Amino acid sequence: MAVTIDDERLDAMFAALADRTRRDIVARLSEREATVGELAAPYAMTLQAVSQHIGVLERCGLVSRSRHRQTRPCRLEPQALEAAVSWIEESRRAWAERMDRLEARLARLQDGQQR
């Protein structure tokens, strides 16, 4: 049986990924760890705003922040992405199954006994 995924967690995950700055941060963290300051550098917004974005990613489990001297290194927690992917894949699987059934019925109709 497929894993049942918590609705509230999915709300938070998809909402987090609905912002392109946050998606960009996730993509960059999938390449290497980075501090809040390093993550903030490329964007035309304050460090505070980026820190808030990281907070959103942290609350939904996608990113974790630790401490090293004055900095807060962030790293991706990729198993959290699992929840989103499996929800989507489940919907696609159901849809593909339905299409298969429809095709099978159509094939039986065309195949000979069309009284």
Place this chain on the structure above:
Amino acid sequence: MAVTIDDERLDAMFAALADRTRRDIVARLSEREATVGELAAPYAMTLQAVSQHIGVLERCGLVSRSRHRQTRPCRLEPQALEAAVSWIEESRRAWAERMDRLEARLARLQDGQQR
């Protein structure tokens, strides 16, 4: 090369999937087509609200509405889910690659020449 996915489309897709009523509608449409009224029936909200939810799913390409007599049958457009899945998978792939490189380096260090 991996397919490059449009940022605005991803914004809309993830935002659409961040609402559980809309995710539920997608899940139900992955089982069978349904009219706006049929989709609205189970929820404790007005038909108008559900029609608006379907509008959101329609604008991001996940669902399409047609006409049949007075009703508006809705159906899922599953290839749109592709965009979301491939973005997520790309991040995960990069992360897995990085972990492999780290493990390989660690193995080389442990393996003999640790001068």
Place this chain on the structure above:
DNA sequence: CTCTTGATAAAGCATCTGCTTGAGTAATCC
């Protein structure tokens, strides 16, 4: 101890979102 660096916390604000109610429309029924 003071100054700087790298960050978080809190408050304020414009905009967006999810929902409502009320009105309008197209197709069907009588």
Place this chain on the structure above:
DNA sequence: GGATTACTCAAGCAGATGCTTTATCAAGAG
């Protein structure tokens, strides 16, 4: 034609979101 069904359109509102500015804090550097 008028009433009914299945919806859409539009306005309004409370609460969430993305950003800002100001203030605060914790860890070195001098």
